[in-house]
Amino acid sequence: MSAGEGEASDAIQLSGAARRKRESRRKLMAAARKLFVERGYHETRPQDISREAGVGHGTFYLHFEDKLDCFLAFTEEAADELHVFVETHHAVAGSIEEGIRELLTAIFEYSDENPGVLAAALTDVSVLSTGDTGRRMPVDRWAEVWSELLEKWKETGEAAPDLDVRMAGYLIVGAIKQGGAYGYRRKLDRTKMIEGMTRLFVRALKK
Amino acid sequence: MSAGEGEASDAIQLSGAARRKRESRRKLMAAARKLFVERGYHETRPQDISREAGVGHGTFYLHFEDKLDCFLAFTEEAADELHVFVETHHAVAGSIEEGIRELLTAIFEYSDENPGVLAAALTDVSVLSTGDTGRRMPVDRWAEVWSELLEKWKETGEAAPDLDVRMAGYLIVGAIKQGGAYGYRRKLDRTKMIEGMTRLFVRALKK
Amino acid sequence: MSAGEGEASDAIQLSGAARRKRESRRKLMAAARKLFVERGYHETRPQDISREAGVGHGTFYLHFEDKLDCFLAFTEEAADELHVFVETHHAVAGSIEEGIRELLTAIFEYSDENPGVLAAALTDVSVLSTGDTGRRMPVDRWAEVWSELLEKWKETGEAAPDLDVRMAGYLIVGAIKQGGAYGYRRKLDRTKMIEGMTRLFVRALKK
Amino acid sequence: MSAGEGEASDAIQLSGAARRKRESRRKLMAAARKLFVERGYHETRPQDISREAGVGHGTFYLHFEDKLDCFLAFTEEAADELHVFVETHHAVAGSIEEGIRELLTAIFEYSDENPGVLAAALTDVSVLSTGDTGRRMPVDRWAEVWSELLEKWKETGEAAPDLDVRMAGYLIVGAIKQGGAYGYRRKLDRTKMIEGMTRLFVRALKK
DNA sequence: CATGAATGAGACTTCATTCAT
DNA sequence: GATGAATGAAGTCTCATTCAT
Incomplete structure (x- = not known):
């Protein structure tokens, strides 16, 4: 059972040390x-993170350069997950209206x-650190996702x-961020929010 | 000592102490x-603020409860100035298109x-403090300004x-905030930004 | 009594805050x-220094840039005291032999x-910090004191x-430092050490 | 496994493990x-030493008790090399003047x-550790070398x-240490330094 | 009202050393 | 013997805030 890990994992055979580190x-x-x-x-x-993780304080710095590095790793993980x-929802496939609704959903x-x-x-990283971190932030990634979709719809004439x-x-990412926070605070109905936003965005963008 | 309070202009004839405080x-x-x-x-x-202001460190706490209080005073001041x-630009007066353009301008x-x-x-105050501050944030003030305008245009059927x-x-405040940051970073032309945003917002909101 | 500090001190009248700081x-x-x-x-x-001094940890950093700065202040104080x-012993006044004996005494x-x-x-500061501190070390000060004396004796032909x-x-400062440490460890008689060193140094330097 | 120990040359025929350790x-x-x-x-x-050596961090502690032990091994190695x-230069052979010059050379x-x-x-080990290490330091070894030479010259009446x-x-070791550091910093000419030091030391020590 | 020295909890980080593999 | 991930005590330093003057 422990041999070969069972799955066709991406690290076929992890040595003990490497596995522990992971x-x-x-x-x-x-x-x-x-x-x-x-x-x-x-x-x-x-140290809160280390304790919550059940590892020593020093271990934290074995995996992250510093606290900010850890935070950025978190944001990247979230971005990856959202991407999945x-x-x-293959927003790409459909019409502009369907696409936007799928993405918001x-x-x-x-x-x-x-x-x-x-x-x-x-969270705006510029609030967290002066100086450029050299890393691409989630906001930028998400803005780009929207940009690419819009570009496609421009090409299809929609x-x-x-x-x-x-x-x-x-603009869209900013709107969603602020609107989402507002809706979350007011505990608004999810479906209604999606519908409302979809309507506004579609009208704004459609030919 | 109390003389001078209550006069027409609040700048006229303040006692020495009160003037210094102000x-x-x-x-x-x-x-x-x-x-x-x-x-x-x-x-x-x-301490930085006090030094920059040329007053003693303790003076800071004569005027502000704590650092957050000072920050909120700053945001309120900015909100007041923007309000002026x-x-x-009496955005209120005109059509929805004119209004939005004026406001953005x-x-x-x-x-x-x-x-x-x-x-x-x-700056999102929730990043700065955990508990609720009980104060209304600029975001909320500005969102409300837009809401009132939109309400008016709804009534006029526009x-x-x-x-x-x-x-x-x-949504609009969030869009402006994020879009403004993007434009500032990219040093985009102001007029073009205003035009682009106006077009999008008008299409989104117009009947 | 508290008025004027009694002495013709260099800070005729220290305000309370300044006195506390001092x-x-x-x-x-x-x-x-x-x-x-x-x-x-x-x-x-x-923090050991702060506790020993009976002040808060932060006070340390009100007076010294960092730990090294504090150490250097200590060495400078010692250098000043030795100078007195x-x-x-006005080593300067006498012959080369008297001068050296007085200085060692x-x-x-x-x-x-x-x-x-x-x-x-x-203590060699290069052991304590990489990078130049920009400060003149006791070793250099003391070497210079000897240099000036020797120069004088060269002029007088001694x-x-x-x-x-x-x-x-x-060379002399190095010899005294190492020899002093040895003598201290071995608890040698002070007068004998002075005599022995004087004899060696005089022979080495005399015309 | 123990075979190979005790042979004329300690380099001949070490078992694999022992060779690797060495x-x-x-x-x-x-x-x-x-x-x-x-x-x-x-x-x-x-860790730096291990990495520079291209071995695991743990290996360091297979060879040295702790960091200080490693440093002392380094100083002893240096002392051995200088001894060679x-x-x-067989300083021992000649006159006091030749001897000193040869040694300095x-x-x-x-x-x-x-x-x-x-x-x-x-480096003064007392700066590195409080307690006595029980090991003889280079300074002491080198001071002793000089002592023995001086003793010999005393016996020959020189x-x-x-x-x-x-x-x-x-005194001599201290002088050389401090003088050498000074000369190195000032990039003084080696021959001149040797000559200058020789002259001083000879005058100081000669009958 | 104004000052600025003093505070000390607590932040972030390092590093000599251990130990399971 | 060799490894390197893990450790956590200890280190240096900061900073929002207080308080005696």
Whole structure:
């Protein structure tokens, strides 16, 4: 059973040490996500993460350069996860209206399953650190996803031809972020939010 | 001692102590704005603000409950200033298209004259403090301004009747915040940004 | 009595705050000296110094940039004190033999009254920090004192004319440092050490 | 397994394990020397030494009790090497003047071939550890070499009969250490330094 | 009202050493 | 013998806030 790991995993045979390290990182990532979401960046100390993960304080620094590095790893993980959700909703396939509705649905479903994660991951890093980190932030990734979709719809003639897709991508992400926070606070009905946003976005973008 | 209070102008004839206090606060507010904008909330210490203001460290706490209180005072000041700009553009008066354009113009003009202030003032306070502060944040004030306008246009039949004006207010503020940051980073042309945003917003909201 | 401080001190009238600060620094310096001498640089933590001085941990950093800065302040104080001892022995006045004997006597007397201080103050800073500190070290100060004396004796024709006084200054300081440590460890008689060293140095330097 | 021990040459026929161990130690010693010289004791971590040596971190502790033990092994190695240099210059053979010049030449030649090693090896161990290590330090070894030579010259009547050879040994080592550091910093000419020092030492010691 | 020295909890991080593999 | 992940005590330093003057 322990031989070969059973699955055709991407690391066919992990030596003991490497496996332990992976396991530590996994625990740290889970702990970091939990605490960043619950308490926010500044209220979470590296040692809290270590304790929550059940590893020593020093282990934290074996896996992350510093606290910010850990936070960025968290945001990237969240971005990756959301990406999977989005892909299963193949927003790309349909019309502009369907596409937008699917994308929003994916986002809200992810948020339901992972409450608070998106809000935490979208924390503006410039609030956390001076100086450029050199890393691409979730906001940018998500804005780009939208931009690409809009570009496609522009090509198919569904979206307004005079659209600046880059700017529109950021406008949409900003709107969703702020609107989502508002809806979450007011405990608005998810379906209604999706419908409302879809209507606005479609009208704004459609030819 | 109490003489001078209650007169028509609040600047006329303040007793020495009261005048000094007012003067201290003015200097502290100016220093706080400068540093919050330049360095951000977490990189600015009360001591820095006091030194920049040219007053003693203790004086800071004569005027503000704590650091967060000072930051909120800054955001409120910024909100008040923007409000003046907005009023001079009487967005209220015209059609939905004119109104939106005027409002955006007011915002961008303010941002030109006060670079970085809006971005700093819109910092999500939940990133700064856990508990509720009980104070209304700029985001909420600005979302409400938009809501009221939208409500008006709904009544005049210019805006779509099925519009959730509260939600739309937040969506717009979020879009402007994120889009503005993007445009500032990319050094986009102001007029083009205003035009692009106006077009999108009008299409989204118009009947 | 408290008025005017009684003495024609260099700070005729110290305001309360300034006096408190001075007092803190005095206590910190005394504590630092005690601990650097007893335990050495690396075994002494800033918080040990603060506790020994009876002030808060933060006060330490009000007076010293960092731990190294504190250590350097200690060495400078020791250098100043030794300087006073040396001056009262007016080594300068007499012949080369008298001069050297007086200087060594001053050094050993200071060491008797301040056991361990010279050894601690002569700690090679390059062992403590990479990078140049930009500060002149006691070793250099003391080497220079010797150099100047030798130069004088060269002029009066008492010292060998082919003497490199700079180099000789360092050789002497190195010899005293190492020889002193040896004598201290072996608990040698002070007078005998002075006589022995004087004899050697005089022979080495005399014309 | 024990076969091969006790043979004429200790290099012939070591079992695989023993050979590997020896090889590891050699690599660790070389790495330790490099880093202690370049960065100093406190700036060098066992991990750095292991990495530089290309062995695992744990291997370090198979060969050295702790970091200080490794440093002392380094100083002893340096002392052994210098000893070889000194012996090839048979300082013992000649007159006091020749002897001193030869010894200094040996030291400076070694320093040229091994820049920084003597300075690093002469680091005062009391700065590194509080308790006595029970090991004889390079300073003591080198002071003793000088003492023995002086004793011999005393017997041949070349050195002053009233000389305390132990103390003189330490004085000379201290002088060379400090003078060498000064000369190195000032990039003085080696030959001139040797000549200058020889002259001073000879005058000081000669009958 | 104003000051600025003092505070000390607590933040982040390092590193000599151990130990399971 | 060799490895390197893990450890956690200990280190240095910061900073929001208080309080005696």
